[in-house]
Amino acid sequence: MDFSYTILILVLPFLIFLLIGSLGSRWRPHLSGLLGTSGLFIITVLAYVTAFNYFIHRTGEAYQAIEASQLTWLSFTDDLIIHLGILLDPLSVMMLVVITTVSLMVHIYSLGYMKGEAGFARYFAFLSFFTFSMLGLVVATNIFQMYIFWELVGLSSYLLIGFYYERPSAVAAAKKAFIVTRFADLGFLIGILILSFNTNTFDFARLTDQHGPVIAQPVTAMFMGLSVTTWAMLLIFMGGAGKSAMFPLHIWLPDAMEGPTPVSALIHAATMVVAGVYLVARLFPIYHFSSPGSLDVIAYVGSFTSLFAAVIACTQLDIKRVLAYSTLSQIGYMMVALGVSGYGNEAGLGYMASLFHLFTHAFFKALLFLGAGSVIHAVHNNLMTEMGGLRKYMPVTHITFLVACITIAGIPPFSGFFSKDEILVAAFEHNKIIFAVQWLVAGITAFYMFRLYFNIFWNSNPEYHHTPHESPSTMTIPLFILAVMSIFSGFVPFHELVTSDGRPLATEFHPMIAVPSVLIALAGIGLAAALYYRKNSRPETIAKSLKAFYTMAYRKFYVDEVYLFVTHKVVFQLISRPAAWFDRHIVDGTMNLIGNSTVSFSGAIKEMQSGEVQWYIWYFTSGVLLLALMILYLT
């Protein structure tokens, strides 16, 4: 099978970015939008063709990784060569499908949502650029190429969060996202360097080979009680945690909602934030065989993040922020699933479940964000207290949003049920505590999603300035398509396609786990309905009775304040200020001393050049006499 056409999947969006970016401002705006969208349509078709061709040709028992194209980029020595290439394996092909689908939906949706905005062409140029970077990230053949695209993705995220650059909050959010992820990427880079220093390779094929340098002969060198491999893998996970907004590096994601809503759907819900999950999944054999301890860390971090974010999501009033915390929580699920997974056959259930959840989550979370965008478009406000009763005005948005809420709550037979159920099964087999936490989070998830749903579409009608109306068809069609995918993507035979070792995995239905998880989800929905279906005073009563806890959750457990304290009080005051003082007084002072003494010395002797010949004769004569004396007495 020849996959050389896959290079187009990377080249096309980059060309579109260059074209719109350089010429878009001269065209009529909708031309840029149409060019970007139709280009992405071609890319999506290519991705689907690739996926179809790849999954239909199974050689032997397992899917093999294919290098579709390879280009030697940098060649330092015979051993140290950095390639750029396209790697096709079940994981990357699945990601291609997810990214192109969501990106296409967001492109179509943006045609309506961003209509009439200043910077329409710039917006579509950035979208193409993001799509290019994200596709490049998932098809990277080596970790160095992945790092390059990793940073490009971060850059395009920065550009799109700061799209409304006249708004100070958007600029601050963009900076925050960039700095926090850059900080995490520092760990990622160090991890890459440690790993490749010890293995002499960047290629995923060699890194994850079970007879390869990392796994067959693990590095035995120790540093501070942990093996060097564990250090490398933990640092790499730090990069993934930054991008995937795991606690405590999650603080940038809720603020990133300052960007346009379709951008939040694409970047901060469906694709970029799952890059951390993708990274761990990509390097999973190393984690599993060489450093199982770091997998436990991943499981605990993911589990804690999912609980933590779910609790915060119950108290937030900005609907996009609720969705942002929900994203954190769901990514926590994916991390948990990876953390509890084994390798190969039945043990690899968690791995499969994690990517399955990534797959379904991309669709229903994009749908939620796009639905929220549609609502915001109609009422021009982000706060759920300013909404209510919108089901009458926005039927399509209402139905699709309801579908997404049911999906994320995990009610069968919608897709979220299947993927979440697999995760719970995997967690149950590995660690009962984590299972209990995830089971509880499933209930909280259902509660806060339906709190959102009832507050937007039911509850009491506030006074609207003008009657809300349904969004144009460019916005409702993507909602509809994504709703269909949210319902049916659970029936994709994922366990036969994307598994830890490429071999199909037999999964069975566990009613002992599925039934309680559905029950707690129903309980969450029921509680939300009781509190928010009609306007009543019960939510306030509950909030008052749990006042301290409610305030803490509403204030996001003061993590931002802790960060501000650490950066302002500790880093700025204790490190930056002394450093600045040293620079200003010692370093600059030395330079100033040299300069000033030269100036004053020359000021002192400049009077000698007076233009009066007799003085010159004096100097000359004294010099000659001095010289004569020196010659007389020193030789």
Add this chain to the structure above:
Amino acid sequence: MNLQAEIPLDYLVVLSTIVFFIGLMGVLIRRNLITMLMGIELMLNAVNINFVAFNHYLFPHRLEGHFFALIVMAIAAAEAAIAISLIINIYRQFATVSVDDVDELKH
């Protein structure tokens, strides 16, 4: 050569040194251009004394020192002629012969 027996070389060297420094001091201290010129003449003559004395005492059978002294005299004469004409011109321009007042390169 009675002179040689009566006056040692040291005396002449001391004499020339004294004359030289008198001339030097004249150049350094006086502000009058003509006096400075006289100081220069004194210094030249001190050199001449040295030339003649060393030639006479160290190489009595050679004449280079004497010739040099003669050349210096000729040069000194030429120099005096030029210097005095310069001084006269300066006096016409500035109405003074004090070096302190003649401190402009352009007029």
